[in-house]
Amino acid sequence: MAEAVFKKYDVNGDGKMSNAELVGALKELKVTASDDLVKAIIARYDKPPQNGFLELAEFTALVTDLTAITATKREEVLDTFTQFDKDKSGFIETGELKEVMKALGMGEADDATVQAMINIADTNNDGKVSIAEFAKILGHAAE
Structure with a gap:
């Protein structure tokens, strides 16, 4: 599921999800995120070498955590x-x-x-x- 959502919202196909792309993906996952929350998510899940984007593995970790929460x-x-x-x-x-x-x-x-x-x-x-x-x-x- 995470991979399909990632590919759908990685609109430029660069293998990285920007803040704007993440907002769309989160909406599909039923999460309405403020700019501050999106920045916090990127800061939390963007692992070294940190580049300010979420790659598929990082996005998958986020989705895994989200599924644990109602x-x-x-x-x-x-x-x-x-x-x-x-x-x-x-x-x-x-x-x-x-x-x-x-x-x-x-x-x-x-x-x-x-x-x-x-x-x-x-x-x-x-x-x-x-x-x-x-x-x-x-x-x-x-x-």
Whole structure:
């Protein structure tokens, strides 16, 4: 599915999806994205060597993540996840969660509390929270 959508919206056939092409592809995937969200998606999924575009593998990773999130809340989950994932690694890690909690006025959380929160969301036990795990915790994951 991702490859067909990619080919359809890679209108100039250069093997890269620009911001404008991505907007069309996202609409087909039932995601209405603001300019800021499109920029955040490119920043998140454009892997080294970063060129400001999404190639097929990068777009496929985006589609995989989107399928883990229900259609009604995709933009909200992506936007929130992007805000938490400060280093754009594709995961929320303990340091990032601590920083967000502080920014939300929750004070300085101790390491044990933050680790417990990560452990709850981290269903594959890799020590960090993926977007699919994040969506599930928010109650928006497809079952």
